[in-house]
Amino acid sequence: MSEFDELHAELRAVARDVLDRPVVDWRQLVDAGWTGLEVSDESGGAGASFVETAIVLEEIGRAAATTGYLGCALAVAALNAAAAADARDDVAGRIAAGETAALATGFEIHRDGTLSGRAEFVPDAAAADHLLLLARDERGAHVLATAPVTVTPQPVVDETRALAVVTADDVMPTTSWPIDGNVEALHERAAVAVACDSLGLAEAMLARTVEYTGVRHQFGRPIGSFQAVKHACADMLVQIAVARELVEVAVAEVATGDGAEVSSAMAKSHATSMAVEVAGKAMQLHGGIGYTWESGVHVYLKRATLNRALYGSPAAHRRALARRYGV
Template sequence: MSTESPASTQPDLLYTEEEEALRAAVRDLLTDHCDAASVIVRTESDAPHDLELWKALSDGMGLAGLLVPEAQGGQGATHRETSVVLEELGRAVAPVPYLTSAVVATEALLACAADDLLAELASGRTIGALAVALNVAPGGAYKVVRHENGTLHGELTAIADAAVADVLLVPADDGGLYAVDASAATVTPQVSLDLTRPLAKVALDGAPGRLLGDAEAAVQRALRAGAGLLASEQLGLADWTLTETVRYLKERKQFNRPVGGFQALKHRLAQLWLEVANLRAAARNAAGALATGDDTDVAVAVAQAYAAPVAVHAAEEALQLHGGIGMTWEHPVHLYLKRAKADAIAYGTAGGHRESLAGLVDLPAPR
């Protein structure tokens, strides 16, 4: 399913027919199973994750295994196809652990060559979570637990989607990455701004763990893929908020004319459209670089340096330009603003990525 030629030096930012077909299939599924009203209801409950939707995505469409080679039970696709799925999930603020399990945890297992666990995650019947705080950037320091007499001890906080995970991938102080059955850990929900991607504290008190491989290599590979493909989720979010705002302003009338016809609002929307178009290029470039391995660190840093401000700006504009209805709990725009704000610190801040980029291209860091 690869869409990138091995000899290519310039990633193709355009979508292939196969990618557009994948987008259409995912969007149709989300239209039927992930309407805004149901997502809002879920965020008010004790079980915000939509496991029925997750089953439809993973078991029904096989999307949990896109990054897993066919020999290990996956689809053998690339990060480009995965980025298309994340765009659509971002458009719907879908409460499923796709980024954390099908991307981040899967990439960590690929670094460890844990074929049996890869097959389980690829099937979607097992959900994985890397037990590293969501705010940790690629190359950043992360907390580890103590490994003692074959068991693990310690606490890890801000672990995304840990509440729904079946297996936790835990870095330890001996340098190893361990697979821990989630039932052997105490998982306590934490307050999260993004109600569709809840965080949790994971406490291990003598939990048995299976050594998978080197933690540093696995964690850094996973964080890099997570940061790079998060930009596609942010793109989907920004694109939905822009599209929905334009639609609303065409219908909303003031002084007997559509609000969208006012020149000041046209200028704001035009500026936002340019920002989203640039974000699309940055996100596609990051996905292509992850697929080919060409200048990956630079592409990921560029995408994340740009993605968060655009996604937050798009959501803020949507909230403001929707007027009074945008301030209500019943309208879904608040979900997008919260996801955009939470994504702005996930896998590193924009400022942190700009600083990393400066070092990668040998330029002075921004002040």
């Protein structure tokens, strides 16, 4: 057992309590200290690690909650990877205090110092108080910058997410900080963050399905007593158990900075695919009511489908693993 098990159990319990309501207000997340989990003590945060952030991400997925937390968590990670500076610490402190943030990647800095690029499907960018841009210069060095950009909301089927297109056309950065850390680690963290969300929503779908099949009667008995239904739920449980093992390994490696290239690809590819299958099976086992708007199963299925595509599809991650091992 880890020395932090009790702390993590308490964090999970608090998270479920905070998220157990129809509408989750951003201020509630701030008051719970989640926005400052990985912000340093000196900047007003908790100085925690990605392990704690992952617990919150999983519980947000379990509740299929509409929050701006994913963008905030990724932005804080990028700030932590940037070179130390008073301005950087000020932004981190503001995020810990409740200002919103998002991270857009894939930009370029030209020889004259201007910045350009386009990033699609950026979580929480439209409403962000601090929109951070990860850019690479002509020498291959990366910087974290802020700049005047155009943000266009990008509607998707999943209404629990707020995504946007961020574009910049030869604009001069307002501020910039060199990236001291491994830039690929930020991409790996984003993939694992979505895997955590998918793990939480899949467990919620299994729990809801088991409960429903225990009370829904057919031919004078609960449908959960039928062998086919038992097997379906058992298959869901096994898939979730495998995903949890993969996600926990990836979370630990991201948190320690040991290099999570393999574990993040494995966790993202399996967990997000699994969540779509589990949510789809949950809809099927709910019968006709599972296809209605009132059941709410569709919310989880659409969220799981979007998670599968965000930060690299399962096929893309598996191709990367295959190339790594020469397959």
